[in-house]
Amino acid sequence: MTYPHYDRLISFESVHQAVKAEKVLDRQGIAVAALPTPREIAISCGQCLLFVAGRRGGNLKAACGCACALVKTV
Structure with missing residues (x-):
């Protein structure tokens, strides 16, 4: 399955x-x-998020206070 309108994948601990x-x-x-x-x-942890980085994304790590395992351009 592909998600062409998303450009970032992030996984978590x-x-x-x-x-x-x-x-x-x-x-x-x-x-x-x-x-x-x-x-x-x-x-x-087995779950990831796909999203569009864009200018509104800001710093996700700071905003949610999490130690993200990976942020990748897809």
Whole structure:
């Protein structure tokens, strides 16, 4: 499955962090999709988020206070 309108993938060390980050992105009006982390990314709780970085994204790590495992351009 492909998600052509998203340009960033982020995975987390815990599901709690993923849920918190999803809420932060949503409050900022940024479209986000939660899905299982691809097998190619080994360090993960099993959930990742896809989103469009854009100018409104700001610093997600600072906004949600999480230690994100990976932020990748997709």
